[in-house]
Amino acid sequence: MSVNFSVFLFWVFFSGLHVSLGADNGGVAALELWCVAKNNAEDQAIQQSLDWACGQGGADCGPIQQGGPCYDPKDLPKTASFAFNDYYAKNGRTDDACDFSNTAALTSLNPSYGNCRFPSSSTVKNGNISDTTGIGPDHSADLSGTDPIAHTWFWSVFIVHIMFLFTWLIEVH
DSSP, X not given: OOHHHHHHHHHHHHHHHHHHXXXXXXXXXXXXXXXXXXXXXXXXXXXHHHHHHHTTTOOOOGGGSTTSTTOOTTOHHXXXXXXXXXXXXXTTTOSXXXXXXXXXXXXXXXXXXXXXOOOOOOEEETTEEEOOOOOOSSSOOOGGGHHHHHHHHHHHHHHHHHHHHHHHHHHHO
């Protein structure tokens, strides 16, 4: 087997290992979560939970008011999900903060739609929850997600350059 092929295999193995282990987040898979209304919950129960979340619960329900980007009078679960998720985000992102009398549940599927952008929720790493910057109901962009991508590319390019240097040194000597 030639030295170039050996170096190539070495590079493929370690660059793949770097990505598969999630090297950018400590080797732990990250998962964003949102609190949404259950699709099998009764509309009356969802409405009661929505009323509580927007009232006593203190959720930001402006985006689900008429004219707001998340206003959809024909889909109560979709409307309530925005308020539930806002309450969940403001109250520690715990299981209890996403119960709403058993009308809500956590999901890893982003419930954003159209111009309605749900704020990014938490990231779970080994059972510990940490905050992430999110996007709100406007068109602002969350650029914090570019860092892990750039970091992965940096290490991949760095490893490739080291491999080329290693190959050159072997061939010269």
